[in-house]
Amino acid sequence: MPFTLFYSPGACSLSCHIALEESGLPYERRRFGSTDGGTESAEYRAINPRGRVPALRLEDGTLLTEAAAILGFIAEQVPDKKLMPAHGTLDYARAREWMGFLASSVHPAIRSVFRPDKYAEGDAAKEEVRARGRRWLATYYSDIEGRLTGQQYALGDAFSLVDAYLVVFHKWSARPLAQPAIPPMPAFDAVMSRVCARPAVAKILDFEAAGAKDR
Numbered sequence: 001m002p003f004t005l006f007y008s009p010g011a012c013s014l015s016c017h018i019a020l021e022e023s024g025l026p027y028e029r030r031r032f033g034s035t036d037g038g039t040e041s042a043e044y045r046a047i048n049p050r051g052r053v054p055a056l057r058l059e060d061g062t063l064l065t066e067a068a069a070i071l072g073f074i075a076e077q078v079p080d081k082k083l084m085p086a087h088g089t090l091d092y093a094r095a096r097e098w099m100g101f102l103a104s105s106v107h108p109a110i111r112s113v114f115r116p117d118k119y120a121e122g123d124a125a126k127e128e129v130r131a132r133g134r135r136w137l138a139t140y141y142s143d144i145e146g147r148l149t150g151q152q153y154a155l156g157d158a159f160s161l162v163d164a165y166l167v168v169f170h171k172w173s174a175r176p177l178a179q180p181a182i183p184p185m186p187a188f189d190a191v192m193s194r195v196c197a198r199p200a201v202a203k204i205l206d207f208e209a210a211g212a213k214d215r
């Protein structure tokens with residue numbers, strides 16, 4: 001049995017979907033929507049009690065969660081593809097730094113803008129959460145832009161799965177709820193043009209945009 005990716009179109013699971021396609025490994029995928037009740041369903045909770053995507057089921061039935069962990073795991077299955085820098089190098093630490101920042105700072109800020117209902121009740125409280133989230137987004141996206149200025153890819157001259165993870169945050173930044181907070185990002189846009197032109201990335205973006213349910 002190949003790996004099975006549990007994903008929701010356009011969610012952070014997009015990064016792992018791209019990673020699997022880049023890896024060339026055989027995989028299956030199952031869609032559980034994060035905004036239509038799919039991830040909250042009893043069927044999905046039985047698969048992943050955390051009720052979030054992404055999740056990756058391995059050949060032996062083990063379930064792995066958390067996008068950053070899944071990205072690292074996929075890269076390690078295909079070391080020749082060099083989807084992540086070698087362990088023990090500063091580049092590897094830099095990749096972990098990017099992933100930690102995206103997962104623990106930028107993602108929660110985005111969540112407070114897209115899903116304030118997860119943090120507050122009542123319209124006024126939700127708007128306050130959203131407004132504060134937007135202030136964080138302005139700071140974080142300026143930080144991303146600064147780090148990407150002068151770079152071909154997040155880690156320098158070579159594509160890595162950090163770039164696959166950044167695709168998610170670039171797509172989210174274009175959504176109307178986030179847009180008012182997002183500064184001009186010419187460097188981020190240029191890196192993403194390069195990344196999204198990769199055949200594997202373009203294929204998965206098309207697939208998720210079409211909302212297709214099968215491979």
Ligand SMILES: N[C@@H](CCC(=O)N[C@@H](CS)C(=O)NCC(=O)O)C(=O)O
Binds near residue numbers: 008039
């Ligand atoms: N820390 C997790 C967060 C995963 C997460 O929040 N995924 C969202 C989609 S982007 C989700 O499943 N949301 C459904 C929900 O919160 O009910 C990770 O980085 O993988």
